Amino acid sequence: MKPTAPPATGVRLPWERLPETVRDAVTGVLGAPVVHAVTQPGGFSPGAAVRVRTATGRRAFVKAVGADTNPGSPGLHRAEARLAAALPAAVPAPRLLGAHDDGTWVALVFEEVAGHQPSVPWxxxxxRRVLDAVGRLGGAFTPAPVAVPPAAEALRDAFDGRRRLLDDDRTDHRGRPEPWAAARLAELTALAAPWPEAVTGDTLAHGDLRADNILLTGGRDDGVVFVDWPHAMRAAPWVDLLLMLPCVSAQGGPDPEELFTAHPLGRAADPAAVTAALAAFAGCLAGSALRPAPPGLPTLRAFQRAQGEAAPAWLRTRLSRSRLRRGR
Known part of the structure; x- marks a missing residue:
C-alpha cells in the first residue's frame, strides 16, 4: 500500500542555537561539555532533538523547546520528564538522565538508544516486531506502575472531535477528510458516545505510538524501544494498538482490521468497546485535521488528515463485517 501520510516533522532547532543557559544545564547533567551534536529527523516536537557526544565521550539524546517555539510544547516536555523519571526499568523506554526547566525553556537529557526508526512504508x-512489543506492553504493565491519568480524562478533549464537527455551523463538508463519515456525523457521534467507558482500564498505555516514536534496536525487549511518553495514560490493554493502526495504514501498512483482529490484544477486546473507541478516534482525527497548523508543526495537520482517511475506512470495514456476521 502506498503511504498517504507526509513525514512526521517539526521545525528543528540546531544545538548551537539553544540558549547558552540550556546548553550549560545539559553540560551539568552529562558532566562535560557537548562537542558534537547531530539533529535527529522525524517526530512532531518542535525545538531541538539531537544526539550528542561530550568531551569525555559520553553520549546522550537531548530534546529542548521554548515557549516561543510552540506555547504548548514545554508543558508536554514537563509531563514527559515527570513520567520518565518514574518509569520502572522494565518499561521499554529510554532512561531520563536529567532535566532543565527555567520556566520558558525545558530540556530533557536521555540515555542514547542505539537504534533506528521503522522504515516507512512499513x-x-x-x-511484526513492533506489534509483538505492543502486545508485551499491553500485557505486562497492569496495573499501571506509574501515576498517569485515566484514558477517559487524557483523551476527553481530543475525542470530542466528531461532536465539534456535528456542532459546526457549516453545512457542507468541503475540505473534510472523510466524506463517508462526514455524511453520517449524527450516527457516528452516537456510536462513539460510550467511548469513555470503552477505553477504561488500568494498563499503562503510551498513547501516541507512531513509527517516529519507535526505535528498533538489538537490545532489550527484543529490540523495540518506545520513546516520547508525554501522552501516557491508564487504559484498556488494546488502546495503544487501536491508536497506532490508522497511522500504520496511512504509512503503507496492511489493513488495520486484519491486524487488530489477528493480534492477541485485539482478539481479547470487547468488539463493541473497540468500535466505540474507533468511532471516537476517527472523529478526533477529522476534527483536528481541520484546525490551523500549530506553530513549529507544519506537517501535523496533513499527517492527521491521512490518518483521518485511514481511521474511518477501518471503521467502515468493521461495521460492514459486523453486519455480515449478524446477518448469518
Missing part, C-alpha cells in the same frame, strides 16, 4: 518484519 516492512512486514519490522511491523
Amino acid at each position: 516492512r512486514p518484519s519490522e511491523l
